[in-house]
Amino acid sequence: WSIADFDIGKFIGEGKFGKVYLAREKKSGYVVALKVIFKAKLDKYRSHSHLRREIEIQHGLNHPNVLRLFAWFHDETRVFLVLEFAARGELYKFLKSLHHFSEKRAATYVASLAGALAYCHEKHVIHRDIKPENLLLDIEGRLKIADFGWAVQSNTKRHTMCGTIDYLAPEMVEKKEHDYAVDNWTLGILCYEFLYGVPPFEAEDEYVTFRR
Numbered sequence: 001w002s003i004a005d006f007d008i009g010k011f012i013g014e015g016k017f018g019k020v021y022l023a024r025e026k027k028s029g030y031v032v033a034l035k036v037i038f039k040a041k042l043d044k045y046r047s048h049s050h051l052r053r054e055i056e057i058q059h060g061l062n063h064p065n066v067l068r069l070f071a072w073f074h075d076e077t078r079v080f081l082v083l084e085f086a087a088r089g090e091l092y093k094f095l096k097s098l099h100h101f102s103e104k105r106a107a108t109y110v111a112s113l114a115g116a117l118a119y120c121h122e123k124h125v126i127h128r129d130i131k132p133e134n135l136l137l138d139i140e141g142r143l144k145i146a147d148f149g150w151a152v153q154s155n156t157k158r159h160t161m162c163g164t165i166d167y168l169a170p171e172m173v174e175k176k177e178h179d180y181a182v183d184n185w186t187l188g189i190l191c192y193e194f195l196y197g198v199p200p201f202e203a204e205d206e207y208v209t210f211r212r
C-alpha cells in the first residue's frame, strides 16, 4: 500500500504520536481511519520498537470488539496505520451526553468488553490502558477497544507503571507485580462509571484517588 491508494478526508482525532484522518481506499471505496505518525517523532521519543510491538500486537488481534488494524506502510518521513473506522466515535462523548447509561446499555458494553479482554488475555495481551477515551462505537453502536498504546505481549508479571490514575489497579498503584487481572479491575471501574457517569475513586487530588 501507499498513500496514493487513499483519498484523505477530514481530521478525526489526535494521539501522542500522530493524527488520525478519515480516508477512503480508492479502488474499493472502503472507508478507514488513517493514522499518520511522523518518524521524526518516533526518533524523538525513541519509540520505534514500541510502535513495532503495538503493530505486532494489534495486527494479531481479530475480535468484533477490538478495533482492527488492517494494514500499515511507510514513506521517507511517515508511518501510516490503516485502522478500522468507528463511525459513532468515542464512547466517552456518548456517556457524557447521557450523563450515565441505563443498566441494559451498561451491561451490553461490559459484556462486549469482557469478551474482548478474555480474547486478548487468551493471546497473552494485557491492554493496561482501558479508559472511556479508548473505547469507540461503530455504525451499529458496537463497542470497539481502540488504543493499544500500552499493551504488552506478556504471560509473565509486568512492572511498568502506566495507565490513567482513575482506572489503575491497586497492584499497579503500588508498583507491584501485575498481570492480566489489571484489565479486569478496570472493567469494574468502567461498569461503575457507565452506571454513575464518573469513576468510583475520582477526586480533586490525585493523592486522594490513590488513598481511596
Ligand SMILES: CC(C)CCNC(=O)Cn1cc(-c2ccc3c(-c4nc5ccccc5[nH]4)n[nH]c3c2)cn1
Pocket (backbone or CB within 6 Å): 012, 013, 015, 020, 033, 035, 051, 054, 055, 056, 058, 059, 067, 069, 081, 083, 084, 085, 086, 087, 088, 089, 090, 136, 146, 147, 148, 149
Ligand atoms: C501502532 C498501532 C498498532 C496502534 C493501533 N492503535 C492505534 O493507533 C490507536 N488509535 C486508534 C485511533 C483511532 C481514533 C479515532 C478513530 C475513529 C473515529 N471515528 C469517529 C467518528 C466521529 C468522531 C470521531 C471518530 N473517530 N475510528 N477509528 C479510529 C481510530 C487512534 N489511535
